[in-house]
Amino acid sequence: MTGETGATASEPAGADDLVEFAWTDEHADLRQAVRRLMATRAPLDRARAVADSGERHDADLWRTMAEQLGLQGLAVPEEHGGFGGTLVDVALVAEEMGTVLHGGPFLPTAVLAPAVLVPLAEHDGEAAALLGRIAAGATTVAVAVAEGRHAWAPGLVTTRATGAPGSERLTGRKDLVLDGADADEVLVLATTDSGPAWFRLDTTDGPRRERCATLDLTRPAATLHLDDVPARRLGGPDTDGAAVADRAALVASVVLAAEQVGGAAEVVRRTAEYVTTRRQFGRPVGSFQGVKHRLADAAVRAEMARSAAYWAAFQRPGTDDFELGALVARSHCSEAFLQTAKDGIQLHGGIGFTWEHDMHLFLRRARLDATLLGDAAAARERLLAHALPDLAPSATEVA
Amino acid sequence: MPVDLSPDATEAEAYAAADAWVREHLPADVLKAALGAEWPEVAAFVADPERSTPWFAALGDAGLSSPTWPCEHGGLGLSAASAGAVTEAVTQYRVGRTMADFVGLALAGPTIIAHGTAAQKERFLGPLARGEHRWCQLFSEPGAGSDLAGLSTRAEQQADGTWVVNGQKVWSSFAHLSDFGLLMARTDPSLPKHRGITYFLVDMTTPGVEARPLRQMTGHAEFNEVFLTEVELPADAVLGELNGGWAVAITTLMQERNGLTGRPAVGDGKADELLRRAHGNGSLEEPVLRDRLLRMLVEERALQMTTLRAYAEAGRGAAGAEGSVRKLVNAQLEEEAGALAAEVDPLTALSWPAGGAVPAPVEEFLAMKTTSIAGGTSEIQRNIIAERLLGLPKDPDPEKDKPFSERPRTS
Numbered sequence: 112m113t114g115e116t117g118a119t120a121s122e123p124a125g126a127d128d129l130v131e132f133a134w135t136d137e138h139a140d141l142r143q144a145v146r147r148l149m150a151t152r153a154p155l156d157r158a159r160a161v162a163d164s165g166e167r168h169d170a171d172l173w174r175t176m177a178e179q180l181g182l183q184g185l186a187v188p189e190e191h192g193g194f195g196g197t198l199v200d201v202a203l204v205a206e207e208m209g210t211v212l213h214g215g216p217f218l219p220t221a222v223l224a225p226a227v228l229v230p231l232a233e234h235d236g237e238a239a240a241l242l243g244r245i246a247a248g249a250t251t252v253a254v255a256v257a258e259g260r261h262a263w264a265p266g267l268v269t270t271r272a273t274g275a276p277g278s279e280r281l282t283g284r285k286d287l288v289l290d291g292a293d294a295d296e297v298l299v300l301a302t303t304d305s306g307p308a309w310f311r312l313d314t315t316d317g318p319r320r321e322r323c324a325t326l327d328l329t330r331p332a333a334t335l336h337l338d339d340v341p342a343r344r345l346g347g348p349d350t351d352g353a354a355v356a357d358r359a360a361l362v363a364s365v366v367l368a369a370e371q372v373g374g375a376a377e378v379v380r381r382t383a384e385y386v387t388t389r390r391q392f393g394r395p396v397g398s399f400q401g402v403k404h405r406l407a408d409a410a411v412r413a414e415m416a417r418s419a420a421y422w423a424a425f426q427r428p429g430t431d432d433f434e435l436g437a438l439v440a441r442s443h444c445s446e447a448f449l450q451t452a453k454d455g456i457q458l459h460g461g462i463g464f465t466w467e468h469d470m471h472l473f474l475r476r477a478r479l480d481a482t483l484l485g486d487a488a489a490a491r492e493r494l495l496a497h498a499l500p501d502l503a504p505s506a507t508e509v510a
Numbered sequence: 511m512p513v514d515l516s517p518d519a520t521e522a523e524a525y526a527a528a529d530a531w532v533r534e535h536l537p538a539d540v541l542k543a544a545l546g547a548e549w550p551e552v553a554a555f556v557a558d559p560e561r562s563t564p565w566f567a568a569l570g571d572a573g574l575s576s577p578t579w580p581c582e583h584g585g586l587g588l589s590a591a592s593a594g595a596v597t598e599a600v601t602q603y604r605v606g607r608t609m610a611d612f613v614g615l616a617l618a619g620p621t622i623i624a625h626g627t628a629a630q631k632e633r634f635l636g637p638l639a640r641g642e643h644r645w646c647q648l649f650s651e652p653g654a655g656s657d658l659a660g661l662s663t664r665a666e667q668q669a670d671g672t673w674v675v676n677g678q679k680v681w682s683s684f685a686h687l688s689d690f691g692l693l694m695a696r697t698d699p700s701l702p703k704h705r706g707i708t709y710f711l712v713d714m715t716t717p718g719v720e721a722r723p724l725r726q727m728t729g730h731a732e733f734n735e736v737f738l739t740e741v742e743l744p745a746d747a748v749l750g751e752l753n754g755g756w757a758v759a760i761t762t763l764m765q766e767r768n769g770l771t772g773r774p775a776v777g778d779g780k781a782d783e784l785l786r787r788a789h790g791n792g793s794l795e796e797p798v799l800r801d802r803l804l805r806m807l808v809e810e811r812a813l814q815m816t817t818l819r820a821y822a823e824a825g826r827g828a829a830g831a832e833g834s835v836r837k838l839v840n841a842q843l844e845e846e847a848g849a850l851a852a853e854v855d856p857l858t859a860l861s862w863p864a865g866g867a868v869p870a871p872v873e874e875f876l877a878m879k880t881t882s883i884a885g886g887t888s889e890i891q892r893n894i895i896a897e898r899l900l901g902l903p904k905d906p907d908p909e910k911d912k913p914f915s916e917r918p919r920t921s
């Protein structure tokens with residue numbers, strides 16, 4: 112019953128399936144540890160202060176995360192010097208970070224980069240070494256995929272790689288590169304004569320990294336202008352860069368979905384607190400059904416989002432069910448967080464529309480999260496193949 | 511003979527045991543039809559009492575119709591998650607007990623387990639598990655729906671300890687086919703409305719009980735009005751405490767919400783079926799309809815995941831207010847499914863051969879509002895979520911603390 116798509120009588124569930132929602136004490140401990148760290152060192156006003164000051168991130172906290180909790184190594188396998196956590200572990204961390212809108216290099220360095228590098232490291236010592244340095248908290252990495260109006264469309268990338276193997280050069284423009292102005296390393300998806308491939312940019316030589324203004328104030332981003340700049344190709348000669356990018360986006364989607372859960376649940380919590388204390392017409396505004404029912408719907412969305420994110424996190428990457436879970440989570444959690452953030456502002460009234468109030472920070476984050484790894488509609492289109500496996504591939508092939 | 515399964519069986523073990531049992535015991539022709547997805551044949555088997563009665567008895571004896579119930583009362587003592595796996599194993603062949611038994615298996619059984627005396631458990635649970643008794647729920651009244659505690663059916667105790675009941679119930683599903691009923695009646699009108707109610711187990715053949723089927727908007731007559739006139743009930747018909755019926759009813763209502771939420775498994779559902787139809791007739795190429803179907807697919811899968819999570823996290827605990835979340839979502843999904851069924855196949859939904867079978871899209875379209883009203887309306891579920899899960903203030907109820915007898919007469 113776990114993990115079956117299509118309940119056909121002839122295929123009972125495999126007994127070796129991971130058991131969904133089998134929470135352990137280790138899960139609870141990890142969640143508590145991250146929650147405590149965030150509460151003391153990175154509460155929401157800290158995220159705001161970092162953003163206001165134009166600081167990139169809190170470097171002390173970054174060290175503490177690596178030294179005390181090993182968070183940067185959670186998504187890195189043990190063989191590459193990481194802690195080999197499960198996707199559930201990484202999701203729990205992301206959820207707690209989402210609650211306080213923690214930004215900075217964590218998502219690109221500790222989630223996106225490992226998702227890209229792990230498959231590349233199978234054939235490439237350089238990628239493996241990079242994973243080790245990520246796990247140690249010794250480096251930060253940006254991942255550059257987005258171009259033009261496509262946030263994550265590996266098949267449509269136009270940045271071009273030229274030159275002989277070992278001394279390639281990249282030309283093109285990459286947008287919305289999280290931490291792209293400051294990260295120590297930049298991984299770039301670019302096209303070659305044999306299809307898309309991954310490159311490690313030589314950051315010392317040439318790329319113009321243009322720091323951007325960002326809707327999500329807590330996550331700095333840059334545009335990279337690559338004008339025939341040196342880079343090195345990662346992975347083996349046969350590595351399919353688009354497939355790596357696609358799988359990385361699915362893995363990262365699950366983590367991002369957990370972040371969306373953290374954000375949405377926090378909006379519900381803060382709003383419930385506000386509407387029970389704010390009084391109008393002689394009673395708490397939370398006693399009006401228009402308010403109660405809107406917030407009840409938000410709570411329902413957040414609960415559903417939690418189920419979707421963690422169901423996916425409990426699947427084994429690479430399986431059909433994993434893809435299904437990641438796509439359901441991307442679609443549901445993206446829209447759930449956005450709608451909940453809007454409702455949170457609505458139920459706060461005028462105060463919710465001010466710069467000083469935190470509600471808009473959630474809305475800003477929700478908008479970024481909903482686009483970063485491909486949008487909800489594209490995820491749904493891909494789900495068609497799961498519901499109708501016999502359908503001709505042309506109708507389901509969407510970049 | 512119950513299947514050989516420890517109460518601590520994992521989901522995978524429970525699934526495997528139930529699956530193996532069904533494959534061994536289901537009549538060979540039906541198993542073959544199920545494996546070949548020849549569902550009309552399977553449905554005919556379930557609908558034929560000659561064949562399905564012994565099957566349901568065997569299923570019940572195996573403990574597979576009531577897997578969470580205690581072993582001594584026709585169950586397997588399983589956790590919610592493992593029980594869900596059993597149910598899933600049986601439903602994949604579509605040979606489990608039907609919706610007409612929902613009140614008995616999902617509501618009456620667990621309520622009796624939680625509040626019944628040893629004698630009541632002994633008397634009712636075994637036959638329920640084996641499908642010998644059908645039950646109905648006699649809660650709603652013409653004057654008391656969402657505000658169920660405002661019910662006015664009256665039960666008066668006689669000198670010998672027996673009871674006489676007078677009143678009217680309404681919307682009672684399958685009451686005309688039922689052997690027993692779960693009845694809420696007022697036993698002390700001098701107390702505030704929630705406190706003067708007692709819960710009874712009623713033999714529907716008792717003189718004075720009269721069920722009259724009501725025709726529903728679907729054209730079918732599944733629910734009834736039930737008239738109770740000088741109905742004499744024995745003293746041991748009381749379930750739970752005298753005047754403590756509200757607490758017993760909460761058990762029933764929580765079970766009901768928990769039960770009206772779809773399957774605890776992630777896989778093929780209503781959205782998939784609609785997508786297949788849309789693919790079949792070409793309407794899938796219509797972009798707006800296509801995305802609505804896919805949205806429904808996402809929401810249905812997310813609900814399945816939520817149900818699975820609820821079962822896994824509940825362990826052996828009782829159903830809680832969390833069930834309202836899933837009941838609300840399921841109501842919205844059913845509504846969307848019914849609406850989409852008619853959009854995917856608009857002409858089939860609008861006219862069909864006179865005298866012929868009513869096409870599925872018509873049934874689905876007309877039934878779409880069922881779950882958003884039955885079992886507590888969606889508005890009431892939102893109130894429960896807001897009040898119990900989020901801690902928002904309760905809706906004002908001016909009658910709440912007044913003696914029931916002093917409230918202004920409304921309808």
Ligand SMILES: Cc1cc2nc3c(=O)[nH]c(=O)nc-3n(C[C@H](O)[C@H](O)[C@H](O)COP(=O)(O)OP(=O)(O)OC[C@H]3O[C@@H](n4cnc5c(N)ncnc54)[C@H](O)[C@@H]3O)c2cc1C
Binds near residue numbers: 400
């Ligand atoms: C198909 C079907 C099967 C059923 N089967 C059974 C059965 O077997 N046994 C049984 O006992 N009952 C059964 N019912 C009855 C069902 O439980 C009631 O219809 C339901 O609880 C609503 O009560 P009502 O019909 O009196 O509507 P009302 O309570 O009069 O509601 C009318 C409208 O007002 C809204 N409303 C009421 N109170 C509030 C409030 N506090 N806040 C906001 N909105 C409110 C409602 O949501 C609804 O939209 C069944 C109903 C249906 C449709």
